[in-house]
Amino acid sequence: MKVFVTGACGYKGSVLVPKLLKAGHKVVAFDIMWFGNFLEPHPDLTVVQGDVRNPDAIDLTGVDAIVHLSSVANDPCGDLDPKLTWEISCLATMQLADRAYRHGIKRFIYASSGSVYGVKEEEQVTEDLELLPISEYNKTKMCGERIVLSYKDDMVVQIVRPATVCGYSPRQRLDVSVNMLTMQALMNGRITVFGGDQTRPNIHIDDITDLYLFLLDHPEHTGVFNAGFENISILDIANLVTKHVPAEVIVTPSNDPRSYRVNSDRLLATGFRPKKTVEDAIKEIIGMYSQGQLKNEDRWYNLKWMEKEVVK
Template sequence: MDSIQTVLVTGGAGYAGAVLVPKLLAAGYRVRVLDLYLYGKHVFDDCRSAMLEEFEGDLRDSAIVARAVSGCDAVIHLACISNDPSFELNPVLGRSINLDAFPPLVKLSREAGVRRFIFASSSSVYGISDSPDVTEDHPLRPLTDYSRFKADCEPILLEQQSPEFTTLVLRPATLCGYSPRQRLDLTVNILTNHAVCNRRITVFGGSQLRPNFHVEDMADLYLQVLKEPAERIGGQVFNAGYENHSVSALALIVKQVVEKELECGSIEIVTTPSDDLRSYHISSAKIQRVLGYRPRRSIEDAVRGLVTAFRSGMLPDSMTRSTYFNIKRMQEVDLK
């Protein structure tokens, strides 16, 4: 089979995509991005070239999807109304983008001759589990619409698996670290923002386990699976995460790294009781066993990267600017 040369990244201007797209370009791929650019167009200012084609439009518009996917060898599907609480905004909108637009995207991709389709699902599809190690065959008990639609999309893609159309589902843990399209509404990033700006972190509960994954590792994994032989990834589902830490342990890591990097006084951790002590713990043993994949970056690395970005003035108005916070931004744009 010919190697993959042209890759469509839906949602490529988002948090994960803004790290992935420059890496794809640097690796020599021709890249298409289909995105509504809800969080701004600036993310590609440093990497625009003839190798990058941008399609500003809606995943729900089959005409633009057909144009964007035409001539592509692979699709990495990231576009999404992300973050569970975003669904509090408008459940109909969430469904239309995260579920209803998915079968037409897969169909148009197949018809266009795409040979590899990678879907960014989420480790939140498992819901909350007491199991010490949630592996890929653990029952899915999604707790929110966001997670339910992710779970519903997975079989829609996997049933299209064939020698000509390689399908892969990744279930990443919560991402962390710096991206040119920064999100500051994800656990480690929230804690770091508060530590840097307020010198104080509030932890609700704290015993809950939360798996995390560096956004750079996420991007590297997408690059790796573009190169894997089809037999190793076709029809597969993989969890992808770094270590599982309790929220209290994450807060302590953030406190220590920020104090050291900023050479500031002590950062206070305030723990308040919480009713929501839901915990989960994912196993990433399968991806290590089958693909030899291991994350290379730690939570400390993610926090250090963020502190560097703060120090360099790359994250201005970090407590207030809406584009760092998906829900705030979605309320502002009032997408229909």
């Protein structure tokens, strides 16, 4: 299968693309490369530096499936330049879905976000609950979902609402909770937790990328799927880190009491099973740091890097 992956050089894409190649797919990796390109050359890999906002840069000739990962990721970055966020995460999604339809492409996987629900009091946040997004990022993801779902009669549409992803990637992120707290412990011997009682759903980067491959292999599973397998508090994450890195945990007051939790029973009913945990992610990050393969760099923090290099 020839798979067109947007955001292919990002945090998830840098792990997904090698897995697609290993599975025997041909891959077109499309990315604006704000954060660089960490993909290794491969005979079946074509890397294209391009902007999803420019339809003319997107060549879908011979493409069988699209995995649409690209967006302005996370709330602070989305709020940095709302116009940019809407253009990339919503308008470009509309243009891409339309081009896919016109090219007769029958498979479209869309990476949404578990944050589209907004703040929910329900213990079990299922796919059927009302979406009440708060930030620009959440809102554009909800709109992207609606756009892609409008083509469900013309192509296989599979939408994933991932929890917060954790673990190591060649294009690392150190601004997501598990990775950030682990790095704090490694660098400072101290972890600062704001509040601590807030619950966050998590998914290992290997599991979320395995899920995209699973969906490519199983077109019979269509619609929207939550993907998050560990709903644990920020303080619990910090305590997990201290099992492996000696560090002091400092709890300070937080003005953000919001908790997020997701129920992934619909996904589990397809037969998909996660293989890794938050603790696995912590241990892997520690290992890469200890080997000198992971350093604390500005480009691993999306907001810091975008303020410096993108939105000036």
